[in-house]
Amino acid sequence: MASNACKLLCLVLFLSLVIQGYGECQLSSLSVKQSKTGKLVQNKPEWEVRVTNPCQCKFQYTKLSCAGFQTVTPVATSFLSKTGDICLLNAGKFILPNVDFVFKYVWDTSFNLKVIDGVIVCS
Numbered sequence: 151m152a153s154n155a156c157k158l159l160c161l162v163l164f165l166s167l168v169i170q171g172y173g174e175c176q177l178s179s180l181s182v183k184q185s186k187t188g189k190l191v192q193n194k195p196e197w198e199v200r201v202t203n204p205c206q207c208k209f210q211y212t213k214l215s216c217a218g219f220q221t222v223t224p225v226a227t228s229f230l231s232k233t234g235d236i237c238l239l240n241a242g243k244f245i246l247p248n249v250d251f252v253f254k255y256v257w258d259t260s261f262n263l264k265v266i267d268g269v270i271v272c273s
Contacts, residue, residue, distance in 0.1 A: 175205035175270050180245065182214065184260045191256040192222050199263060201239060201251040205270075209245040212268035213238055219263075221255035229253040236266070244271070 181202045189196040203209055216230075216237035230253055231238045245251050245268075 175207040175272065177209075177265050177268055177270070179203070179205050180209060180212065180265045180268075182263050182265060184263070187254065194222055194256050194258050196223075196254055196256045197260050198252060198254050201245060201265075203245045203247055203249065203251075206247050207270050207272040208247060210269045210271055211238070211242045212240065212245050213266050214263045215266045216261060216263055219255075219261050221257055223254075223256045225253055225255055237263070 181204070183200045183202070184197050185200075187196045187198050201212070214237045215235060216232060217235040219232055219237060228241050229239070231241065239245065240251055
């Protein structure tokens with residue numbers, strides 16, 4: 151009897167950890183980091199933007215605030231498409247778990263890019 155109770159308790163604890171792991175995914179879980187690559191184009195630094203998804207869920211239709219965003223070299227719209235002050239990442243496709251989504255742009259300074267919207271998909 152004690153053995154069955156222990157198994158049941160272990161199962162409940164395991165399931166609560168699994169559910170908690172999925173429940174922790176929020177838009178704020180995505181991190182956006184920028185760094186200079188060291189390359190110069192037209193005397194302007196190239197910036198690498200790395201969006202990291204540490205969650206077990208996927209993010210879709212992920213949007214960044216990108217007020218004033220400009221670049222000397224075009225960024226493919228499949229990576230970043232700008233409408234007004236909002237930029238759509240990855241053409242709205244999934245930002246996968248534990249995979250960095252990376253794009254580059256060239257400008258004098260970095261831009262304040264922040265995740266503002268998206269759909270969290272846990273399956």
